[in-house]
């Protein structure tokens with residue numbers, strides 16, 4: 001990429017915000033016509049309530065359902081009118097900040113070695129270790145809520161494998177940098193050097209995968225394996241998933257001159273964490289693990305930017321950190337940015353996508369529409385945070401938000417042992433007692449969708465988060481539910497959790513009143529009101545069919561002109577979706 005003259009580039013912004021096509025005047029006019037149609041349906045229902053007993057209640061029920069659909073349509077319209085897209089300029093960032101980029105801490109969460117196999121977890125870890133970013137500024141933390149020695153073993157294997165994987169990725173500009181995803185692609189390279197190294201690296205990856213899977217299957221680790229690292233001493237017969245002490249092991253200490261890859265380049269820091277779990281102590285699920293990660297990382301590397309990922313979501317673009325930093329480091333607006341959220345995209349979409357995991361309306365329109373009101377939702381993964389805003393800082397006009405050129409200078413003089421001991425205390429159950437963790441600091445507790453509620457509170461403290469949908473290459477790819485029971489469990493948890501927020505004191509119309517724009521409050525409710533939408537929908541799909549069988553008319557007769565209204569409005573609504 002040609003470097004433009006530095007003087008010329010100086011004053012230019014690091015990102016741009018453009019209004020989406022659909023926000024144009026024609027779309028507004030279209031919206032108004034649909035609204036008129038909806039009002040006419042309401043009027044028709046009200047003025048034609050049957051006087052006879054038969055069908056009266058069914059009619060009123062239809063009216064209620066249509067009232068709800070109309071109301072819900074209005075709140076969805078609020079986000080459709082304001083769709084905006086963001087465009088970062090990473091080359092300007094590199095020209096301007098080159099070697100002054102901030103340190104970044106990356107959190108990966110896992111909770112169960114059976115559901116989330118250790119090989120999948122380390123693929124995510126390896127993909128983020130090999131980011132196209134100065135490795136001395138990267139620290140990767142794996143939080144293992146399963147407290148499993150197999151996950152620890154897999155991470156130890158990954159720390160060894162990274163020594164050749166990172167140079168391989170950088171030399172051949174490999175994408176994506178998750179070995180499993182990369183090796184599953186068709187390989188048709190003419191470059192003989194790459195072909196040779198490709199084969200050798202693939203073989204080593206597969207050997208490692210085999211060792212990990214064999215150990216997991218066997219259900220125990222051999223003595224030779226356990227002798228390789230002092231960390232295994234933490235596991236004894238008393239350690240179970242629900243009951244164990246804090247375990248913190250720094251597998252790679254990025255400060256050490258000996259922590260280098262096969263090409264002699266520095267390696268990123270790599271830390272394993274299993275926070276303390278006791279049966280009598282609530283662990284607060286993922287929110288609890290994220291808060292332990294925030295504290296432990298502040299002890300070890302304390303980077304001002306945090307990337308948070310689920311273990312099933314690997315990095316698909318090695319430049320994603322630089323792109324996200326454009327939103328934080330822009331001289332004019334960057335200091336207001338609390339987090340940069342990417343859409344949730346998946347790499348296991350089936351042909352017919354029967355559970356609608358692609359969610360293109362959500363990702364391309366609704367989330368971008370809420371962002372138009374500076375209120376991007378936090379979705380729990382694929383999100384870059386400013387540490388300060390995540391820890392509860394309120395935005396103020398005087399806030400400068402400089403992202404220091406930090407390479408954890410303050411911790412230079414502390415040994416690995418001291419850092420591990422210090423971190424363990426921070427990951428203890430008792431640490432949070434009587435503190436603001438889970439309330440004002442870190443992720444919020446007590447809600448099944450800790451991400452949405454945490455994002456809302458951050459915005460209400462004055463920050464302006466960003467939603468970024470990269471046009472060319474998706475930054476992260478995850479694994480979507482592929483069976484009915486998985487999809488049902490996930491949707492039930494989401495809709496229940498979100499409705500719970502609506503009914504609590506955090507309802508955006510109350511909590512967000514005067515703090516975030518009305519459009520943003522309505523935008524939140526598109527999701528928070530998912531659950532109650534099921535009642536009118538159920539009503540609408542069952543009652544008219546029953547009434548039809550009994551000969552009760554709920555719709556105007558075909559000869560009447562207003563029949564067109566029903567079909568017309570339905571057609572227009574589907575067009576807008």
Ligand SMILES: O=c1ccn([C@@H]2O[C@H](COP(=O)(O)OP(=O)(O)O[C@H]3O[C@H](CO)[C@@H](O)[C@H](O)[C@H]3O)[C@@H](O)[C@H]2O)c(=O)[nH]1
Nearest residue numbers: 109110111145285286289310311379380381448449451490
């Ligand atoms: O006690 C727990 C439970 C879960 N997790 C991790 O949290 C992530 C998400 O959990 P999962 O069970 O996979 O839930 P999903 O429904 O797939 O998660 C989506 O929805 C959640 C709630 O909104 C968000 O937190 C997630 O980021 C988002 O991907 C996974 O990496 C888990 O390993 C923990 O670390 N500790």
Ligand SMILES: [Mn+2]
Nearest residue numbers: 310312478479
């Ligand atoms: Mn998941």
